[in-house]
Amino acid sequence: MTSEIPAEALEFIDGPNFATVATIQPDGSPQLSVVWVTREGQDVVFSTTRGRRKELNLEADNRCTLLISDPANPYSYVEIRGTTTMTEEGGRELIDALAKKYLDKDRYPWDDGTDNVRVVVRVTPTRVVFLQPR
Amino acid sequence: MTSEIPAEALEFIDGPNFATVATIQPDGSPQLSVVWVTREGQDVVFSTTRGRRKELNLEADNRCTLLISDPANPYSYVEIRGTTTMTEEGGRELIDALAKKYLDKDRYPWDDGTDNVRVVVRVTPTRVVFLQPR
Numbered sequence: 001m002t003s004e005i006p007a008e009a010l011e012f013i014d015g016p017n018f019a020t021v022a023t024i025q026p027d028g029s030p031q032l033s034v035v036w037v038t039r040e041g042q043d044v045v046f047s048t049t050r051g052r053r054k055e056l057n058l059e060a061d062n063r064c065t066l067l068i069s070d071p072a073n074p075y076s077y078v079e080i081r082g083t084t085t086m087t088e089e090g091g092r093e094l095i096d097a098l099a100k101k102y103l104d105k106d107r108y109p110w111d112d113g114t115d116n117v118r119v120v121v122r123v124t125p126t127r128v129v130f131l132q133p134r
Numbered sequence: 135m136t137s138e139i140p141a142e143a144l145e146f147i148d149g150p151n152f153a154t155v156a157t158i159q160p161d162g163s164p165q166l167s168v169v170w171v172t173r174e175g176q177d178v179v180f181s182t183t184r185g186r187r188k189e190l191n192l193e194a195d196n197r198c199t200l201l202i203s204d205p206a207n208p209y210s211y212v213e214i215r216g217t218t219t220m221t222e223e224g225g226r227e228l229i230d231a232l233a234k235k236y237l238d239k240d241r242y243p244w245d246d247g248t249d250n251v252r253v254v255v256r257v258t259p260t261r262v263v264f265l266q267p268r
Contacts, residue, residue: 022164030156030164032201067166
């Protein structure tokens, strides 16, 4: 039990691998979605838009849990529980950087309209569980 | 917004695909792990052992959320929120059936000892979100 992400698990985040992110619904139940991720040191960073369900949930309760698997072995994964901060600053730059990482495109191609306000979500780990294969 | 799992998403469950499951920690934060799944009709069924974190969490709060992706397209996934029931009955048969499905082995090979009490967790969907690619 630690709040440090081990080096092997940082590699899962550094590759173009998808994370499942859990936020807390108003009724206390977990909400899950899939996100692109990057990191700054030990903080895991992902993008959302203002008003989306997980953004609303994080406004109300900033706790968040991420799970990301080893692309080479689905029996190995890291669970990262943490607290989040959100900012619109750098929101467009982040989603474009993620589009580069995951799609090899210079700009994110899938915005529904021009009025999406992009939000940077930064998760600071408070507890990390790393499951390695037997 | 529905509580019905659509036919395409049932196929994700029927294939040997991994699900991420979220339960609720005593402090209200989400706990995530990866599980093998099968189903009976619209109910999603997975295995755990007595005393494991997610089993303890589900004893205290029986709400659970699962996410499973399309193996052919990671941008398509189904999020299933539901309520769970647990029983020891059929626990051994279930884990062996899952070992057959995922490992093509007749018996589950990874029990740490003979004293693991296997529990069947059955999730009845209350809300289903199906994300399909653009």
